[in-house]
Amino acid sequence: MSQVLPASISAALFHERADAIAAAARELAQHGWTPATSSNFSMRVDADHAAITISGRDKGKLGRDDIMLVDMDGKAVGTDSRPSAETELHTQVYRRWPEINTVLHTHSRTQSVASRLFAKDGVVKLQGWELQKAIHGHTTHESVLDIPVFPNTQHMPELVAQVDAWIDAGKPLHAYLINGHGIYTWGRDMAEARRHLEALEFLLVCELDLRRLNA
Numbered sequence: 085m086s087q088v089l090p091a092s093i094s095a096a097l098f099h100e101r102a103d104a105i106a107a108a109a110r111e112l113a114q115h116g117w118t119p120a121t122s123s124n125f126s127m128r129v130d131a132d133h134a135a136i137t138i139s140g141r142d143k144g145k146l147g148r149d150d151i152m153l154v155d156m157d158g159k160a161v162g163t164d165s166r167p168s169a170e171t172e173l174h175t176q177v178y179r180r181w182p183e184i185n186t187v188l189h190t191h192s193r194t195q196s197v198a199s200r201l202f203a204k205d206g207v208v209k210l211q212g213w214e215l216q217k218a219i220h221g222h223t224t225h226e227s228v229l230d231i232p233v234f235p236n237t238q239h240m241p242e243l244v245a246q247v248d249a250w251i252d253a254g255k256p257l258h259a260y261l262i263n264g265h266g267i268y269t270w271g272r273d274m275a276e277a278r279r280h281l282e283a284l285e286f287l288l289v290c291e292l293d294l295r296r297l298n299a
């Protein structure tokens with residue numbers, strides 16, 4: 085894949101982002117969270133561009149050339165490759181929050197099952213779990229961490245509108261589930277985004293376990 089970079093972006097910077105995304109994806113795939121080419125990952129490159137996984141690639145086998153550049157409208161920059169089918173969900177986060185530099189989306193079995201179970205409520209209300217403190221801004225198990233569940237669609241503007249409506253209602257948003265699909269979360273850097281993803285996966289497992297044990 086030939087990626088032509090804008091003069092303002094050095095090859096070293098783009099390659100650093102691409103290598104970080106590919107390495108994280110390979111590790112997340114090892115958990116079994118990215119089955120059958122599902123999932124997509126991105127990092128901000130500058131105020132106007134992000135590096136994102138090319139659509140359809142096996143996320144467990146990503147290399148530097150499986151990552152491409154998009155603008156903040158989600159359009160490919162300097163390449164004929166096709167960006168993730170869900171690119172607009174990534175760029176929405178970058179446009180909303182200038183401090184966010186990484187967006188992760190996975191399809192773990194837990195995330196998929198939990199999204200179906202909680203779809204009728206429209207939200208997963210997490211409370212009483214010590215690991216809520218892994219989420220930026222949460223300092224106690226006594227807080228309530230709401231993770232909305234949005235209806236799945238192949239038409240990204242619909243999902244973008246659902247996410248915007250949640251944020252515009254003044255409700256905090258650290259992640260969201262898509263019904264029958266997976267999770268989106270983000271962070272100020274890759275480490276924080278990974279911590280959020282790992283914590284939310286664990287918390288969803290705990291919630292499902294509670295329901296199994298109470299069943």
Ligand SMILES: CSC[C@@H](O)[C@@H](O)C(=O)COP(=O)(O)O
Pocket residue numbers: 120121122123124137138139140141167168169170189191
């Ligand atoms: C292969 S099914 C999963 C896809 O439809 C999509 O949800 C996904 O996560 C990966 O899409 P991609 O376009 O490769 O970024």
Ligand SMILES: [Zn+2]
Pocket residue numbers: 122123124170189191265266
């Ligand atoms: Zn997906």
